[in-house]
Amino acid sequence: MYLDAGSNNLINLEMSSVAKAVPAFEKKRVFDKWKYWQPSQISHHGKICCEIAREWITATDFSELNGDCLYTGPRWLRQRFKWGASAFPIFWCEAVRRDTLDCGALAAISHEVFRVRNVKTYRVQVVQKFSEVAISQWTNSWNEGNEPLPWVNDDLIYHEGCAIETANRQLKVWDASAGWWLDPKPASGYGALLAIRVSGNNLPIGKILKWGKYNLQALEWREIF
Amino acid sequence: MREQVKSETFKGSNKNKGSMKIYISGLYSGTNPQPGVGIARSLRTAFPGAKLIGVEYSNRCSGIHWKDFDDIWLQRPWEEINLTTHAEEIRKVLDSGALWISSIDLEIMWFARVFPDGHPNLLTPAAAALEQIAKPAISAHEGLPVKIPTFVTTEISDWDLHAFCRQHDWKVWLKGPYYEAVRAGNWMEFEERRRILSKAWATEKLFLQTHVSGYEESIALSAYRGKLLDCVRMRKRDLTELSKTWAGDISEVEEDFLRPLREIIRKLDWTGGAELEMVRDADNQLWLLEINPRFPAWIHGSTITGRNMPAILVEGATGVRQQISPVLAEEFTRVVMEIPVRSEYPLSPLPEPLGGEIGHSLKHPSGLIQFASRLHKTDIFNEEITEENGKTFFNAPKVPASFIDDLDSFDLHEMQTPASLFLENTASGNFRSASELVKELSSDELNVTNAYSIKTNPDERLIKLALDSGFLAETISILEVKKAIQIGFKPEQLILNGPGKWWRQEILPEGKFYSIFCDSIEELEQVLEKLENGKTRTNFLGVRLRTPNVRSRFGIPIDTPEVFEKLIEAVRRIPKKYKFAVHFHMASSNVGVGHWWHLFESMLRWCNSIEALTGRLIEILDIGGGWFPEDLQKDSAENFKKAIALIPEFLPNVRRIISEPGKALAQPTMAVAMQILELRNSAETVTEAVVDGSIAELPMYFFFPHRILYQNAENGSWKSLSRGKTRLLGRLCMEHDIVASNVELPENAQVGDILVFCDAGAYDRSMSYVFGRG
């Protein structure tokens, strides 16, 4: 649930070769802590209040798209909502009036926006590596009591986004909190994506999705290296 | 990919790599750098013992101080250098066995002329190859999985250039003949930037190219005598303010690109480095912006990843094996660093700030632009570009025949000029075809009706034509209502809209309006009160919407959930006896044609939400505003048909579309005739002419170019003026009263001759003012 790649930490340049050298099965899997977590949802009161809010988001998205390709990431959402803690459950009528939304809420809204655009879209959960400095900052700013955050594990964090399937059946993974597409290539160090899981109501178990050179199995966590 | 280079004896005097001498030119190292320093760093890694000589044309190019250069060959700046002497010296250098890698586009073009048959030690492409990669057409791209963004030369008429900008939503780049690109978001910006670029490059041959939105990436390659030695893909990962690479990642070029690229390099018989600059759009389509005949400035970034392009070029040319560069990373970035200045090239003083100016007005230090101008005068690569996607443009804009017919009915020499001319046949023809169009578009389910916006031009003849042609009238004040009624409109044929429609409501006529459109939620509440109190009556009651992401001061801004919710609540409160309508007007000439259609669809999308959330059916849609006549006539029936077909998809209950074409109807119906008062010559050409018209009669001069007709005084024939070098100065003693720039007056033009500015029937007429008449 990070905001953006910062630069105020040290990166061990040797990490990449070390990480590549250790076979996956010998390691504890990076996603273990969040293995059973489900993607965040925006709730609906079942009344006009939430319907107005949801319509407002999707109609605004169409206006903000400016006639560009439907695969364009809805970065306008991050210009409208700051990234920060959100309490769940969160309802549509509340979410649109918030100044800050977390990655789960932003990902859920982006997913809805792509769905309304008639683009094939899925939910995405990822594990990313950050640093002690970043984790300590987030722990301080996300809760007053300095309690450990459930989405943090040492220098790893749980993060959410959404994915779209483009015309050439390739998956693109949208990081709604950062406003960019995640790169389908292995990395280590600050901000590196270590594991990913793609899910969705419309996604049959076992379906294979292509993300760069990776074959991702629907609903399964997969480590990226 | 990397080709294995056969090891062979180097043909020059450099028998071993220890004595290899390589000249590298182009060492500018600012935020938009040349690649010379990067080439030197890469060659130093691969050939530690080679002698690297940096070549520059100004001691202000900081790359001359870079440590990897063993020596610097500093030349005088391009604007003063003796090119013949310089060419002879370079030939001696090459004959002596030294290699030369240039990273200056213009120098490479010049080399192609100095060495028409090439030189074994000159590692740059030949003239034939350069012609094939000339911007913007880049004929060498055939076979690559890329597209070229639409472009047009700026030598075509201003009228057509304005149309090009509108068609492409003003998302266009004005580009110099070799490099430099500036955005032009409107006509005034375009004119100013064209003036600056044309002056700098000493040519009218600039071009306009559409913008492609996406991610920039490049392919850098190295080739020798038609053999592709190696190439890499680089994606920009960080940019400077000028969109130049600051960081990037390097990857392999895919086979589907590599195969045609190899073939192109073979056909071009390419020697040297090259860079293909591209944009990848959201649909994964690659757009080729340019092919540079040299390595890119980031080339050492590739070396960092183990792919040393300059080294493989030298290896390919000499057969001398390089030391393989280590793979340090897959990504690279830049930093800013201070380095010692070589004592033999101490810094020069800063030039004096010009009187009254801010800053030191430093130009590119080596005088490259002046060099371009020198090359231009010798006609290097003066290719013609007169086509845009197969469509040929003409230097003088086309003028409809009806203009000429109408103009022939006036005796302009008997008229007091400047004179506003009503082109009667043109006007009636326009209204007639608008009526025919809506008849064609109407069906049993959906009626399409025209409306005439009175503010566009309140001339009684036009209002009468609208009435007779079955139009409704759109009014923005009670005074306009009054005028429409005086001419014959009934209140039930009138639409009231705009933010100040109740101005002079003390003269509000009796009767029921066709429709009232409210500009704010507050106004909607007030109008409901007026209607309930019987102070006014209407068949339809509606709102004007300001959808998000639109720069406008009109309508209800639904860009926050709060306002949207308020609107929903307000619409739900409208009594059922008033039928509900929505109004959407946007000047397509400002936002662009493509963007207008997007806004229209976006508005339908919002209307669909409003219907769903309020349970109120939208029965009338009032659309239009600010069409340029050509844009509406051009494919108008087709576009309109498409739009109308789209409406039931979003709003199945709409029964009537009101089409308000705005200036599309009025603009061509009037012209302004003026007389030449004075001709001013300089060096045998007329550079300025004073006319008795002014911007008081053509206040839209700043927003779009007008077509100008010149009447031959002897035979009365008409000629549409081409682009040229003359400015037409208005009669007013005001600095900005220039009614046209860049026109070509006929050679026989005389004082007293008549010029007619067409396309002056809309806001030029309604917003014209009295000035300088005592």
Ligand SMILES: [Zn+2]
């Ligand atoms: Zn709600």
